[in-house]
Amino acid sequence: xxxxxxxxxxxxxxxxxxxxxxxxxxxxxxxxxxxxxxxxxxxxxxxxxxxxxxxxxxxxxxxxxxxxxxxxxxxxxxxxxxxxxxxxxxxxxxxxxxxxxxxxxxxxxxxxxxxxxxxxxxxxxxxxxxxxxxxxxxxxxxxxxxxxxxxxxxxxxxxxxxxxxxxxxx
Numbered sequence: 222x223x224x225x226x227x228x229x230x231x232x233x234x235x236x237x238x239x240x241x242x243x244x245x246x247x248x249x250x251x252x253x254x255x256x257x258x259x260x261x262x263x264x265x266x267x268x269x270x271x272x273x274x275x276x277x278x279x280x281x282x283x284x285x286x287x288x289x290x291x292x293x294x295x296x297x298x299x300x301x302x303x304x305x306x307x308x309x310x311x312x313x314x315x316x317x318x319x320x321x322x323x324x325x326x327x328x329x330x331x332x333x334x335x336x337x338x339x340x341x342x343x344x345x346x347x348x349x350x351x352x353x354x355x356x357x358x359x360x361x362x363x364x365x366x367x368x369x370x371x372x373x374x375x376x377x378x379x380x381x382x383x384x385x386x387x388x389x390x391x
Contacts, residue, residue, distance in 0.1 A: 253284060253306050256313060256336055258358040260287065263386040265366075273384050289315075313338060325352055334358060351375055363387050 263276045274293045281288050289302030298320040305314050315338055317325045329338030335357040342350040351371040358364050368382040 249284075250308070252308065252311065255306070255331055256287060256304065256356075259289075259336075259356060259364060259386075262389040263364070264389055265384040265386050267384060275389075276386060289317075327352060327354060348372065349374075352381070353378065 257280075259278045260280055261278060263278070265273045265276055267273055272294045274291055276292075277290045279288050280286070285305060287302075287304040289300075289304060291300035291302070293299070300317065300319040302315050302317045306312075307314055312328050312330050313336065314326070314328050317323075317327065325340055325342060327338035327340035329336065331337075332355075335355050337353065337355045339351065339353045342352060344350055349372070351374070353369045353371075355367045355369075356364055357367075364386040366382065366384050366386065367380065369378040370381045371378045
């Protein structure tokens with residue numbers, strides 16, 4: 222199977238989208254910087270300290286977009302996220318693509334110190350899986366991510382992924 226480089230594809234899609242959307246001053250408002258705490262290079266660990274993977278998050282398109290590149294420890298499997306602030310409705314949006322062909326679109330905003338985004342997945346006939354992701358910066362400079370899912374309309378939630386992002390020297 223032929224591998225398609227992800228960065229050129231993402232940048233091409235982002236360029237097409239930016240050409241079709243009305244723009245204000247690029248990345249110029251304080252709201253465009255609310256998710257800047259995630260920008261950088263990270264090693265991601267579970268609560269016991271085991272390395273789960275690495276992540277690199279960069280600001281692109283004059284600071285209006287974040288590009289998230291995930292690499293799973295051991296397997297090297299990759300994930301890609303494109304994150305943007307949408308001033309038209311004061312929300313953040315992420316399209317998340319994972320190596321197995323999984324694509325998830327989520328939206329949200331700040332909830333106290335945390336960025337929280339939610340979305341839906343339709344894994345089968347009549348099944349709706351809710352996704353809730355929360356990124357919380359901590360006082361030591363790390364970021365905690367909690368990804369939860371629900372198949373009962375949010376009455377109960379299961380942990381899908383939990384990781385502590387620790388900044389790596391640039």
